[in-house]
Amino acid sequence: MSGMQFGIFTVGDVTPDPLTGVAPSEAERIRAMVAIAKKAEEVGLDVFATGEHHNPPFVPSSPTTLLGYIAAQTERLILSTSTTLITTNDPVKIAEDFSMLQHLAAGRVDLMLGRGNTGPVYPWFGQDIRAAIPLTVEHYGLLRRLWREKVVDWSGQYRTPLQGFTLAPQPLDGVPPFVWHGSIRTPEVAEIAAYYGDGFFANHIFWPPSHTRRMVRLYRERFEHYGHGSGDQAIVGLGGHVFMRPNSQDAVAEFRPYFDNAPVYGHGPSLEDFAAQTPLTVGSPQQVIDRTLGFRDYAGDYQRQFFLVDHAGLPLKTVLDQLDLLGEQVLPVLRKEFQVGRPKHVPDAPTHESLVRAKTADAKPSGIQPTVQEQQS
Amino acid sequence: MTKLTVISGGLRQPSSTRLLADRITEAVEAELAKFNITASSSTIELRPLGRAIIDAMLIGFANAELESAFETVANADGLIAVTPAFNVSYSGLFKSFFDVLPQETLSDMPVLIAATGGTERHSLVLEHALRPMFSYLHAIVAPTGVYAATNDFGAQDGSVGLTERISKAANDFARLLHACGTRTRRDVFTEDLAEMERLLAAAPRPGEDGTVED
Numbered sequence: 230m231s232g233m234q235f236g237i238f239t240v241g242d243v244t245p246d247p248l249t250g251v252a253p254s255e256a257e258r259i260r261a262m263v264a265i266a267k268k269a270e271e272v273g274l275d276v277f278a279t280g281e282h283h284n285p286p287f288v289p290s291s292p293t294t295l296l297g298y299i300a301a302q303t304e305r306l307i308l309s310t311s312t313t314l315i316t317t318n319d320p321v322k323i324a325e326d327f328s329m330l331q332h333l334a335a336g337r338v339d340l341m342l343g344r345g346n347t348g349p350v351y352p353w354f355g356q357d358i359r360a361a362i363p364l365t366v367e368h369y370g371l372l373r374r375l376w377r378e379k380v381v382d383w384s385g386q387y388r389t390p391l392q393g394f395t396l397a398p399q400p401l402d403g404v405p406p407f408v409w410h411g412s413i414r415t416p417e418v419a420e421i422a423a424y425y426g427d428g429f430f431a432n433h434i435f436w437p438p439s440h441t442r443r444m445v446r447l448y449r450e451r452f453e454h455y456g457h458g459s460g461d462q463a464i465v466g467l468g469g470h471v472f473m474r475p476n477s478q479d480a481v482a483e484f485r486p487y488f489d490n491a492p493v494y495g496h497g498p499s500l501e502d503f504a505a506q507t508p509l510t511v512g513s514p515q516q517v518i519d520r521t522l523g524f525r526d527y528a529g530d531y532q533r534q535f536f537l538v539d540h541a542g543l544p545l546k547t548v549l550d551q552l553d554l555l556g557e558q559v560l561p562v563l564r565k566e567f568q569v570g571r572p573k574h575v576p577d578a579p580t581h582e583s584l585v586r587a588k589t590a591d592a593k594p595s596g597i598q599p600t601v602q603e604q605q606s
Numbered sequence: 607m608t609k610l611t612v613i614s615g616g617l618r619q620p621s622s623t624r625l626l627a628d629r630i631t632e633a634v635e636a637e638l639a640k641f642n643i644t645a646s647s648s649t650i651e652l653r654p655l656g657r658a659i660i661d662a663m664l665i666g667f668a669n670a671e672l673e674s675a676f677e678t679v680a681n682a683d684g685l686i687a688v689t690p691a692f693n694v695s696y697s698g699l700f701k702s703f704f705d706v707l708p709q710e711t712l713s714d715m716p717v718l719i720a721a722t723g724g725t726e727r728h729s730l731v732l733e734h735a736l737r738p739m740f741s742y743l744h745a746i747v748a749p750t751g752v753y754a755a756t757n758d759f760g761a762q763d764g765s766v767g768l769t770e771r772i773s774k775a776a777n778d779f780a781r782l783l784h785a786c787g788t789r790t791r792r793d794v795f796t797e798d799l800a801e802m803e804r805l806l807a808a809a810p811r812p813g814e815d816g817t818v819e820d
Binding site: 362363366367370415416417420421424435436437440447493494496497498502503506 | 660661664665666667669795798799801802803805806809
């Protein structure tokens with residue numbers, strides 16, 4: 230895979246289908262997530278990412294369990310998260326779970342960190358939402374050390390100290406999973422991603438593009454400021470929100486009841502107003518292509534594009550249809566068109582293989598550095 | 607030049623709330639003139655923003671029209687806020703506008719509070735509802751507000767007339783604006799970023815752990 234990665238991200242909500250009033254059982258929803266992930270690989274998508282939630286009506290409380298199960302039934306798909314809660318999870322457990330998953334999935338793993346904005350979840354895990362930002366900084370600092378140092382002595386404010394701790398299993402090939410930092414609205418996330426030279430994922434959907442433009446610009450500036458490369462070499466991902474049918478009128482008619490009743494944005498603005506104000510695209514595959522290619526105008530050349538396709542009670546069959554359309558009609562055009570005019574110095578989306586290559590190259594004092602061309606192959 | 611923004615929560619046309627807002631604005635401008643301060647005013651009617659305010663509450667961001675109203679408030683040196691009194695408080699729409707207004711927009715903003723109502727019985731709405739809300743929002747609330755009952759727009763019999771009360775409030779507010787001067791707008795985005803920079807500076811430096819950051 231070269232250049233950009235395309236994938237889907239799911240919230241894992243159990244929402245009644247507004248047409249029938251019937252919600253899937255938790256078991257049905259979990260099995261549907263697996264079916265959706267397998268379909269994503271089948272239609273040629275690169276990444277499947279699951280949310281993490283600890284309260285109904287959501288099911289994915291244990292993302293690496295789900296991703297491990299999917300890893301066993303896929304061969305090529307990268308398994309990721311959207312997001313892994315760096316605040317309420319113990320960083321030691323995150324390090325262990327994702328190291329284990331890396332080994333099982335032969336490196337097809339990365340993760341996106343987020344803070345989580347559900348107040349009560351924090352106390353359930355012994356934390357306080359008011360400390361979310363210092364907690365993020367401290368937990369992530371520890372997570373990085375656990376993945377990079379053989380023996381860790383550590384003490385901090387929010388977790389019991391560690392003396393002589395060694396992570397098992399160690400990261401596959403000595404390379405930690407690539408880390409994205411997911412942001413909906415706050416500049417702090419862009420700053421931490423830039424500071425460490427990690428990826429920055431702007432959720433993008435449900436908000437006006439002007440907001441994403443500002444966040445991505447900030448991240449690129451700060452990435453350069455911290456000396457990781459030029460701003461256009463920073464690693465950017467964006468969300469997308471689509472519903473397609475071959476005829477755009479059919480897409481609008483079919484999606485409207487789901488839109489009108491959706492959690493998050495339902496019962497608010499009309500579908501038309503919301504689609505005009507946010508990246509939501511309801512229409513033909515060509516409309517999705519045009520809109521998505523336009524993201525470059527304000528985000529620059531970027532590395533990862535996710536789509537949200539399975540929410541608001543859409544039936545599994547409808548979601549699988551969406552993935553067919555994505556794979557057959559949208560993806561080939563996006564892969565080709567996003568490469569047009571993409572400067573050679575803009576990095577490809579990171580993979581386990583590219584990180585291993587970079588590590589090997591850096592380990593040889595006078596060894597051959599991988600060229601941009603090699604990285605793109 | 608002092609920039610005044612006026613919020614009118616009146617619902618009908620013509621609206622006595624808007625009428626009161628306009629009279630207060632004129633009086634404040636006249637009082638400012640005594641300090642040789644010229645003032646410009648922009649009035650925001652909440653009724654046309656009703657849908658946008660509820661949408662913003664539901665989806666978390668403002669449409670272009672509401673965003674522009676927020677900018678008008680944020681860029682002001684002083685605010686005149688006038689609501690009808692509904693059920694012993696400000697109107698729900700008036701409150702909702704301030705519920706979706708971005709945090710710290712009113713920080714250090716001089717505010718003159720005013721309300722209209724059917725009878726004089728509701729006049730304490732200024733002290734029991736508006737003043738605490740604006741104090742909570744970190745505004746500098748002028749000590750004298752203006753309450754106008756329907757009767758105030760008719761014959762005045764012995765009580766201090768509405769015109770005098772407006773003049774008194776306008777005089778107090780003008781002195782407050784004069785003392786506060788041009789307002790510096792708070793930039794929460796930059797403040798948050800600076801705080802994160804400080805936190806990260808105390809964290810391990812990238813690369814210090816001996817690995818290469820590619």
